[in-house]
Amino acid sequence: MNIRIDILRRATEESPPWWQKVPFETERENTTVAAALNELNSGGFHDIHGKLVEPIRWDCSCLQKKCGACAMVINGRPCLACDAVLKTAAKKGVVTLEPLRKFPVVADLMVDRSILFENLSLMKIWAEKELVMTDRATDAAYDASRCLQCGCCLEVCPNFCPGDDFFGAAGFVPTSRLLASMTGEEQQRVCAAYASHAYEGCGKSLSCAKICPAGIDIEHLLLRTNAQMFRRKHDRM
Amino acid sequence: MEVNATQAGFVNIIGAGLAGLSAAIHLARLEIPCRLISVQPSERAQSVLAEGGINGALDTMGEKDTVEAHCEDTLRAGCYLADPAAVRGLAEHAPEIIRFLDGIGVPFNRKDGTIQLRNFGGQKKKRTAYARSSTGKVLMSALIDECRKYESRGLVARLSHHAFSALLFSGVEELACAGVRVEDVYTGKSIDCTGAVIFCFGGLNGFFPGMTTGTTANSGDAAAQAFAQGVRFGNLEMIQYHPTTIGISGKRCLISEAARGEGGRLYTLRNGKPWYFMEEKYPELGNLMPRDVISREMYFVLRDPDCGGQVFLDLRELSGEIWKQRLPDLRAEVKHYLGLDPAKAPIPVEPGIHYFMGGIDVDEFHRTNVGNLYAAGECCCQYHGANRLGGNSMLGALYGGQAAAEHLAGHLPGMLAPLPAPQADNDCADPKMILQISEILLSALGIARDGNTLQSAQEQLEDLLGCTRNEREHSRIYLALAIIRSAAFREESRGAHFRVDFPETNEEYRRQTVAHFDGQVKMAYRASLETTP
Numbered sequence: 001m002n003i004r005i006d007i008l009r010r011a012t013e014e015s016p017p018w019w020q021k022v023p024f025e026t027e028r029e030n031t032t033v034a035a036a037l038n039e040l041n042s043g044g045f046h047d048i049h050g051k052l053v054e055p056i057r058w059d060c061s062c063l064q065k066k067c068g069a070c071a072m073v074i075n076g077r078p079c080l081a082c083d084a085v086l087k088t089a090a091k092k093g094v095v096t097l098e099p100l101r102k103f104p105v106v107a108d109l110m111v112d113r114s115i116l117f118e119n120l121s122l123m124k125i126w127a128e129k130e131l132v133m134t135d136r137a138t139d140a141a142y143d144a145s146r147c148l149q150c151g152c153c154l155e156v157c158p159n160f161c162p163g164d165d166f167f168g169a170a171g172f173v174p175t176s177r178l179l180a181s182m183t184g185e186e187q188q189r190v191c192a193a194y195a196s197h198a199y200e201g202c203g204k205s206l207s208c209a210k211i212c213p214a215g216i217d218i219e220h221l222l223l224r225t226n227a228q229m230f231r232r233k234h235d236r237m
Numbered sequence: 238m239e240v241n242a243t244q245a246g247f248v249n250i251i252g253a254g255l256a257g258l259s260a261a262i263h264l265a266r267l268e269i270p271c272r273l274i275s276v277q278p279s280e281r282a283q284s285v286l287a288e289g290g291i292n293g294a295l296d297t298m299g300e301k302d303t304v305e306a307h308c309e310d311t312l313r314a315g316c317y318l319a320d321p322a323a324v325r326g327l328a329e330h331a332p333e334i335i336r337f338l339d340g341i342g343v344p345f346n347r348k349d350g351t352i353q354l355r356n357f358g359g360q361k362k363k364r365t366a367y368a369r370s371s372t373g374k375v376l377m378s379a380l381i382d383e384c385r386k387y388e389s390r391g392l393v394a395r396l397s398h399h400a401f402s403a404l405l406f407s408g409v410e411e412l413a414c415a416g417v418r419v420e421d422v423y424t425g426k427s428i429d430c431t432g433a434v435i436f437c438f439g440g441l442n443g444f445f446p447g448m449t450t451g452t453t454a455n456s457g458d459a460a461a462q463a464f465a466q467g468v469r470f471g472n473l474e475m476i477q478y479h480p481t482t483i484g485i486s487g488k489r490c491l492i493s494e495a496a497r498g499e500g501g502r503l504y505t506l507r508n509g510k511p512w513y514f515m516e517e518k519y520p521e522l523g524n525l526m527p528r529d530v531i532s533r534e535m536y537f538v539l540r541d542p543d544c545g546g547q548v549f550l551d552l553r554e555l556s557g558e559i560w561k562q563r564l565p566d567l568r569a570e571v572k573h574y575l576g577l578d579p580a581k582a583p584i585p586v587e588p589g590i591h592y593f594m595g596g597i598d599v600d601e602f603h604r605t606n607v608g609n610l611y612a613a614g615e616c617c618c619q620y621h622g623a624n625r626l627g628g629n630s631m632l633g634a635l636y637g638g639q640a641a642a643e644h645l646a647g648h649l650p651g652m653l654a655p656l657p658a659p660q661a662d663n664d665c666a667d668p669k670m671i672l673q674i675s676e677i678l679l680s681a682l683g684i685a686r687d688g689n690t691l692q693s694a695q696e697q698l699e700d701l702l703g704c705t706r707n708e709r710e711h712s713r714i715y716l717a718l719a720i721i722r723s724a725a726f727r728e729e730s731r732g733a734h735f736r737v738d739f740p741e742t743n744e745e746y747r748r749q750t751v752a753h754f755d756g757q758v759k760m761a762y763r764a765s766l767e768t769t770p
Contacts, residue, residue, distance in 0.1 A: 028486070030485075030486055030574075031486055032486040032487070034486065034487060035486035035487040038447075038453070038487055041668065042668050042669075042672070043668055043669060059277065059281070059454075060453055060454065061277060061281040061282075061283070061452045061453060061454040062281070062283070062285065062286050062452055062453075063453055063485070063486070063487050063488050064286065064485070064488075064490055064570070065570075065573075066285050066286055066371075066374060067277075067280060067281040067282070067285050067286075067452070068280060068281065069277060069281040069454070082486075082487075083573075085486075106398075106423045107423075112398075112423065113278075114397065117278060117385075117395075117397075120382075120385060121385055121388065121389060124389065125382055125385060126382045126383060126385045126386035126389075127341060127342065127382070127383070127386075128386070130340040130341075131340060131341060131342040133339060133342060133343075133344060133345070133347070134350065135347050135348065135349070135350060137344070138344040138345075138346070138347060139344075141342060141344035141375075142344040142368060142369060142371075142375060144378075145343075145344060145368075145371075145374065145375035145378040145379070146371060146374060146375070146378075147378070148280060149278070149280045174378070174382065177342065177378060177379075177382075178342060178382065180342070180344075181342050215569075
């Protein structure tokens with residue numbers, strides 16, 4: 001199988017981006033974009049102009065869709081490189097790789113996703129008191145716990161803009177993990193953060209639900225957490 | 238939060254997986270500030286890959302499980318090579334650790350308000366608390382949130398995208414650590430962080446790229462550097478081959494032991510008919526024998542000319558309820574990577590490298606041979622002896638981080654003045670050299686080993702020493718040599734270390750191998766362990 005991999009490269013955040021087009025041959029049908037990048041980085045590959053492919057900078061870790069490190073834009077769609085099979089992803093024999101667009105680029109396909117974690121700190125996503133898990137709450141807490149913090153949901157969200165008050169699904173999914181088993185004043189505090197940074201800015205396009213590489217049922221979590229927030233408001237009235 | 242690298246009183250934790258988070262949280266609870274230093278954020282740590290569960294004698298299933306039984310199972314599975322005092326501490330603290338995790342919102346499988354426990358290999362009682370088949374991921378999510386609380390209070394300062402470069406030593410005492418030099422992988426800039434250090438950088442996956450079930454982000458450089466700087470390592474020959482792995486693009490993927498805990502059966506085709514070899518050979522525990530035993534049996538079965546050269550994991554008899562409530566992610570994963578539904582077709586499996594029982598030599602408080610330096614989690618040699626029990630890795634990481642933090646809290650060094658560090662050599666090892674070393678190691682460190690192959694591997698590595706271009710390559714070869722020499726040194730078979738030329742266990746070797754470097758690799762044995770089988 002011969003595929004051309006077009007990679008949007010840049011040495012640093014400030015350097016101008018440029019496309020490097022690399023012919024890639026593999027006999028394995030299930031070769032993923034991640035495996036191809038690892039192979040290209042093992043050395044000795046040349047692009048279509050005969051220029052040596054210098055090591056491509058990108059993040060990867062588990063290669064099993066469980067850590068979210070290798071999120072990038074593949075043929076225009078944000079997804080995990082370890083989940084994207086070259087053969088399936090290719091359009092007319094070409095696969096394009098670009099860094100996620102809502103985060104600062106460090107180099108090549110590597111982006112700085114610190115804002116994801118800063119937003120969770122701003123929302124104070126933690127429990128001060130011991131949580132009481134119930135049988136009923138387990139399903140929602142489990143699903144929310146699987147959030148990879150990969151950033152794919154933010155890439156397609158029409159309402160998320162870095163630096164704004166709306167933090168998108170990457171902000172509210174971890175919130176719903178805590179709210180599944182929180183009570184009392186703590187619940188009130190986290191509900192308020194949810195209202196300000198999730199509920200109020202969300203246009204309910206649910207693009208996030210369709211793109212989530214972990215397959216989290218975001219719509220269900222959203223409905224559940226909205227209901228919880230309104231119950232809480234109603235209780236206070 | 239702005240990180241001040243030279244501020245006194247900070248502890249430096251290298252690695253932000255389960256062990257690193259546990260150490261940070263426990264230090265913070267004692268009001269001791271730390272820097273949590275990692276190349277990638279905690280969400281990307283190998284710990285998120287752990288699937289099956291975490292052991293603890295909670296005894297919620299009415300089987301009269303006890304701490305003593307947990308302790309004994311761990312020591313027996315480790316072929317009595319683990320430190321009994323340390324293992325006792327691990328087993329005693331396990332129920333409390335699981336209750337702590339429950340209290341920070343880990344959604345363990347539960348029924349009528351009670352945490353459910355499942356069967357796991359090498360244990361006769363149900364002892365493994367679990368969250369379906371993604372226990373590691375959900376534990377990490379809860380611990381990350383818990384750690385964030387202490388970050389907000391200034392007790393944990395994260396240095397993400399920073400890699401460990403070298404230990405800094407104090408001039409006061411020989412081999413006393415005064416801090417670490419770390420490199421910002423975004424900018425290439427180095428900074429020196431003073432203070433005591435806890436290593437939590439994971440196992441030796443980076444020495445076997447693409448051949449393990451672990452993270453590919455682990456380069457092995459941290460371990461190699463630590464070894465080259467005089468940190469002592471133990472039991473390096475003890476490498477766990479997990480019996481049920483599958484090959485996926487770029488690495489091995491684990492099929493959790495939970496699949497067998499829930500009723501999965503291993504078989505091969507002998508003369509065309511299914512042969513459930515584990516059930517026939519080991520009637521008591523069958524498919525739930527410890528991993529070293531199963532992998533070794535698979536090794537023999539695969540070489541039996543009457544057998545079909547393939548072992549299968551049969552999960553077809555598992556109920557819909559088990560798939561839905563206990564193994565949903567495992568089913569999705571097999572469907573995705575192999576294109577087969579394990580509820581309808583058997584999975585072809587092979588043993589694959591999964592865990593390193595050996596690592597940095599530590600005592601029961603997780604102190605290393607270097608003053609002010611601790612190690613916890615898979616990077617250290619503790620609790621698992623010659624073979625680790627499933628369900629004990631996450632427990633070992635969490636308890637190890639806690640034990641190191643608590644001991645360090647009572648022994649915090651005063652002002653540390655690092656000696657001027659040598660000029661940093663941050664050149665990476667050549668990928669081709671890394672691969673060459675890996676191939677040599679793999680050729681000699683399979684499930685079955687022998688003296689001649691080990692000798693040949695040692696000679697090849699020594700030859701490679703002459704071809705190195707930088708310090709990282711040099712250090713890597715020295716640690717690779719230590720692994721090979723540890724395997725050659727142990728002239729017996731025990732746990733994961735099976736020597737075809739010494740197939741019996743020899744009680745004279747019930748000792749930990751110790752490797753250290755002082756210009757050359759040196760081997761020794763730790764004194765005999767006081768354990769009664």
